[in-house]
Amino acid sequence: VDNVKVKLQIWDTAGQERFRSVTHAYYRDAQALLLLYDITSKTSFDNIRAWLTEIHEYAQRDIVIMLLGNKADMAGERAIRRVEGENLAREYCVPFMETSAKTGVNVEMAFISVAKELKRRSVRRPDELTFQIHQYVEAEEPKLTCCSYF
Numbered sequence: 001v002d003n004v005k006v007k008l009q010i011w012d013t014a015g016q017e018r019f020r021s022v023t024h025a026y027y028r029d030a031q032a033l034l035l036l037y038d039i040t041s042k043t044s045f046d047n048i049r050a051w052l053t054e055i056h057e058y059a060q061r062d063i064v065i066m067l068l069g070n071k072a073d074m075a076g077e078r079a080i081r082r083v084e085g086e087n088l089a090r091e092y093c094v095p096f097m098e099t100s101a102k103t104g105v106n107v108e109m110a111f112i113s114v115a116k117e118l119k120r121r122s123v124r125r126p127d128e129l130t131f132q133i134h135q136y137v138e139a140e141e142p143k144l145t146c147c148s149y150f
């Protein structure tokens with residue numbers, strides 16, 4: 001990323017409620033979290049609030065979080081409007097985008113955004129323009145604004 005090597009070790013944790021007690025161990029020391037819901041599933045969207053509350057409690061305070069509405073390729077079966085994802089993200093002050101693991105849309109963008117933000121936090125030169133994940137994502141997703149939940 002911008003001539004700096006950023007190595008990501010990616011863990012895919014179980015989203016199901018019955019594994020909730022063990023997932024703390026996975027993200028307790030994580031530097032970044034991609035929190036996904038399925039745009040065709042209201043239940044998965046509704047679960048995001050519980051995840052965000054839990055992350056707030058157990059994760060590192062300066063964790064980089066990104067909310068992703070996945071299965072964007074299934075717009076015909078959409079249960080959650082894009083604006084609902086945007087509003088939730090705004091409420092918790094996290095960047096948001098819709099992705100598709102099937103078509104790949106925004107997948108690279110999501111990882112690059114996180115990598116850039118992690119790089120910004122670890123490498124700071126006085127003359128360097130400060131990268132801000134929200135500004136970077138907002139350039140792509142102009143409707144986002146930020147507050148300070150995390």
Ligand SMILES: Nc1nc2c(ncn2[C@@H]2O[C@H](COP(=O)(O)OP(=O)(O)OP(=O)(O)O)[C@@H](O)[C@H]2O)c(=O)[nH]1
Pocket residue numbers: 013014015016070071072073074099100101102103
């Ligand atoms: N059409 C479509 N299907 C997807 C997409 N992403 C995942 N799927 C499908 O959705 C199903 C569930 O995907 P998983 O990756 O197992 O979901 P998960 O959230 O990791 O599941 P848990 O680990 O149980 O929490 C699989 O059948 C995937 O092929 C997507 O972007 N588009």
